[in-house]
Amino acid sequence: MGEYGEQGERERRLIATISGKRTSAGLPSVLEALEKAKAALVDIRQFIVQDEFTLTLVIELSDEEGQRETDIVKELLLCAHAMKLFVEFDVVQNRVVSEPGQVFVITMISPVGTASSAFLVDICQVIATYNGNIETITSLSRGSNGFISYEFSVRLPEEDLFRQLEKMREGLLLLGKRARGDIAIQRSGLLQRAKRMVVFDLSYTLISSDANDILFKSAGVEESEEVTKFARSTRSRGLNRREYS
Template identity: 25%
Template sequence: MNTALALPPPAETVLVTVYGADRPGVTASLFAALEPFAVPVVDVEQVVVRGRLVLGVLVGAPADETALRPALHRWATVEKLDIEVVSGLGDNRRRREGRTHVTVLGAPLRPQAMAALAREIAECRGNIDRIHRLAKYPVTAIELDVSGADPDVLRPRLARVAAAEQADVAVQRAGLNRRAKRLVVMDVDSTLIEGEVIEELAAHAGCLDAVAGITARAMRGELDFAASLRERVALLAGLEAEALADVQRSVRLMPGARTLVRTLKRLGYLVGIVSGGFTQVTDSLRDELGLDFALANTLEIGADGRLTGRLTGPIVDRAGKAAALRGFAATAGIPVADTVAIGDGANDLDMLAAAGLGVAFNAKPVVREQADTAVNVPFLDTILYLLGITREEVEAADAAEEQTLADAAA
C-alpha cells in the first residue's frame, strides 16, 4: 500500500507591492499597517534604484480581505506611494534545478549586452530569478541568479555572446562551494603587475626586441616555456645585478591589486603568487603586499656581480605553476577545489584548470577559451565580484579601517 502523504494544497496569500520615493521608515510603516490583521509574513523583497523603492511583501491571506485592501490603500495615500494588492495561492514558484550565478561586467555595460545575455539564458532553458548590482565603478558588475540551466552549457554560450557584445561574463555553479574559496594564487607578470619583468631587464641589457618576440610567442603557447625562458635569460648574460634593483623600483602594480589583496586578507583568504619570472622581484612583492606564498625562478649572479645568463634550481613552468598551487593548498590544509587561480598566459593553463575557479585576466585567446571565466578589464579587484563581494562592502571595510586608525592616533 502506498503510504506517501499528499502535499497540502497551497495556502491563500496576498502580495503587496509598493512603489515610490525611498525614505527611512517606509518598510516599518508598511508592516505596522499590516499588524492589525495578524497575517503571517511569508516573503519580503526590496530594491532601491536611484532613490526609487520597489518593496514586495507576501503575507498569508486574512480570514476576511475586505478590510485589508482599503486599509493598505489608505496607508499608501498617506505615505504618497503607489501600491498593488494581489490575491493568489502559495509562495514563490519552486526554483528549477541547476542554480547558477552569472556575473556580468562592462565598462560601460550596455543594454544590448544584457539583452543578448538574457536571451541566451532563456534559450538554455534558464530563468533569471534575481538580479542585483555588485559594483558601479570602475566597472559595472551585475549578478544574475539563474535556475533551470546547466552551468556547463551556459558557460561557453554566454562567453561567446559576451565577447561579441564587449562585456565579460562569469558563470559559476551556485552553492556553498563558491563561499568556501579560501586560497587565491596569481601569476605575476601582466597580472599582479603591469608588464613583463624579463622585458624590463632586457631593456637594460639592450636586447628588448629579441626577448619580447620570444615572450610573445611563449605566452601564446607557440613555444615550450622552459626552453624559451632559458633562451631569453641567456640574452641577459653580462647584465649588472644592480639592474634588478632598478627594475624592482620601477614595478607598477596592476590597478586594483592592493584592493584585491587587502580585501581578501581581511576576509581570511590566503594569497600567493607563482611566476615564471624571478625571485629577485617576486620576493619583494611578497613582502610589500604581505602575501602568504611566493614561488618563481631565480637568476644566477656571478662573483663579478653580473647575471650569468643561467637560472638556479628547478624551472617554474606551466606544470610547475599547477604544482605550486597544489603545494600551497596542501601546506594550508585547503582542498584544491577551494582555490582560485588567476593568470594571463599559456603557461598558466594547468594552474587555472587545477583550481576550483580559474580566471583568465586580460589573457591571450587560448587562455580565455579554456579558463572557467575571463575578465578583460584592467582592474584586478574585479576578481572580488566573481566571489560575490560588492564594491560597497569593500569601501565600507576601508572606511572602518581608516576610522580605527584615526581613533588609535587620536
C-alpha cells in the same frame, strides 16, 4: 464558506505591491502595519531603481470570514497614504509550484563604454539558448569606478545540465572577451556569498608581460638570470617555504 470554498479559502494569499520615492522609513512603517493587522507574512521582496523603490509582500489569508483580509488592506492603505506611496492588491490561490533544475549566479563586469544594452541582450540570448531561465538581475556597480557589473540568477533544467552549463559558459566567456570584461559562473548558495580568496598567476594573466621584468625595472637593476630561472621553476611545482628562505 469563502469565495473559493473551504479548502481554497485556506490557500488564498494577498499580494501587495507598494512603490514610491525611496525613504528609510518606508519598510519599517509597512512592517509595523502588518504587525498591527496580525498579518502572516510569507515572502517579501524589495528593489530600488534610482530613487524609486518597489516592495512586494505575500501574505497568508486564512480567515474564512475575511476580517483579517479587511484589516490588512486597511492598515496598508493607511500606511501608504501617510507615506505618500502607491499600493496595489491582488488575491491569488496559493499553489505548489515545481521549480526543477539548479540555480547558478552569473556575474558580469565590464568597462562602462562596452557594457551597453546590446551586450546585455547578447548575454540574455546566450542564457536562453541553453534553456536558462533568468530569475533576477541585480546591478552591483553603476559605473562610478569606471566599471559596470551585473549579477544574473539563472535556473538551468536538470536534463543534460552539465553539458548545457559548459556550453553556456563558453558562450558567455566569448562575450566577455569581446566586451573587454569578465564573466564568472558559480552555483548559487550561501557559499557563493561568502568571502573567499582567489589565487592565480600574475604574468600574462592580469598583465600582458612578465612580472619579473616589471620588478627588475622598478628596482632599477638588470635582469638576473638566476632569479628568473628560480621564479619560473616555482610556478610549475609550487613555492616551498624552505626554498624561498
